[in-house]
Amino acid sequence: MRCERIELRDDGTSCLDVLALDPEIAAGKTTERPAIIICPGGGYLTHAQREGEPVAARFLGMGYQSFILRYPTYIADHRKPSDLSDARFNENAPWPEPVVDVMRAMAWVRAHAGEFCIDENRIYMLGFSVGAHLACSLAERFDDEEPLARAGIDARTARPSGIVLCYPMLSADGVLKMSEDGEGFARILKRALFGTDEPSEDQFEAMRLAHHVRPDMPRSFIWHTAEDELASPQETLDFASALLAAGVPCELHLFERGPHGQALCDETSAADETHLNPEAAVWPTLAHAWMSLGGR
Structure with a gap:
């Protein structure tokens, strides 16, 4: 097994953590794996x-070469959002800047597919909440020329085989509901998302992903809970409807119970009892079955 960290930016604000199985499954025999x-x-x-x-460990156990993207965030030292008194802020992090990093991550995995015995037709992106965004x-x-040029890759390299969206934040409208600590925290959220205290309607519209669905985008697997009060389950349904209207293959699971941020929904990732949800804990198995259907 290989565990290593790959720096994606010279300033240390973005990296790719590798958790990969040895390609040699038996003496002298290798097998291609999804990533x-x-x-x-x-x-x-x-x-x-x-x-x-x-999450990486769970999918590693299912046979996936796993990678964790630590993309640039507004709080440079990754402190908890409640501890902001002396936090350092990265003014270059607001969206869509991290799109460059996710493209670089795709490029690195493709460039090292032979080394890790990865099937290049089965490289998936999985995100939680804003990571899903x-x-x-x-x-x-995936074919946006500006971030592609900065990442130094082409559209074929950047396009994943599919995306797995876990309780996704699909617009900035929902993220701003996190600002329960008052105007100060709301202002920091706006800067993290838009780079300004006064975002324009055009900036909000650019982040409403249901409005930008396209027929040639990769297939999608989505799961959410109806009780999520931070990321709107209704926006998830609207996004799935947009995918269907555009002819993009998708699979959607809406579980009745559970708050935002449950991760694996079991003791493996639970910070407290609210993160335990036996009903939704089946999602990794469902996602694995969906990914096993192959790319598009």
Whole structure:
């Protein structure tokens, strides 16, 4: 097994953590494996730890070469959002800047597919909350010339085989509901998302991903809970409807119970009892079955 960290930016604000199985499955015999790049959530402020390593380990156990993308976030030292008194902020992190990093991650995995015995037709992006927003942004913008040029790759390299969206944040309208700590936190969220205290309607519209679905984007697997009060389950249904209208293959699971941020929904990733949800804990198995159907 290989565990290593690949720096994606010279300033240390973005990296790719590798958790990969030895390609040699038996003496002198190798087998090609699918790969999954995981984008944790965190409001574009920080990274949710329970949505990184525990998830990578779960899919590693299913036979996926697993990678965790630590994309740039507004809080440079990844402190908890409640501890902002002396936090350092990365003014270059607001969306869509992290799209460059997810493209670089795709490029690195493809460039090392032979080394890790990865099937290049089965490289998937998986994201939680705003990490799902980032994965979906790649699916909709995989041929966007500006970030492609900065990443130094082409559209074929950037396009994933499919995306797995876990309780996705599909617009900035929902993320701003996190601002329960008052105007100060709301202002920081706006800066994290838009780079300004006064975002325009055009900026909000650019982040409403249901409005930018395209027929040639990768297939999608989506799961959400009806009780989620941070990322709107209605927006998820609207997004799935847009996929169907555009002819994009998708699979959607809406579970009745559970708050936002449950990750694996079991003891592996739970920070407290609210993260335990036996009903929704089947989602990794469902996603694995969906990914096993192959790319598009």
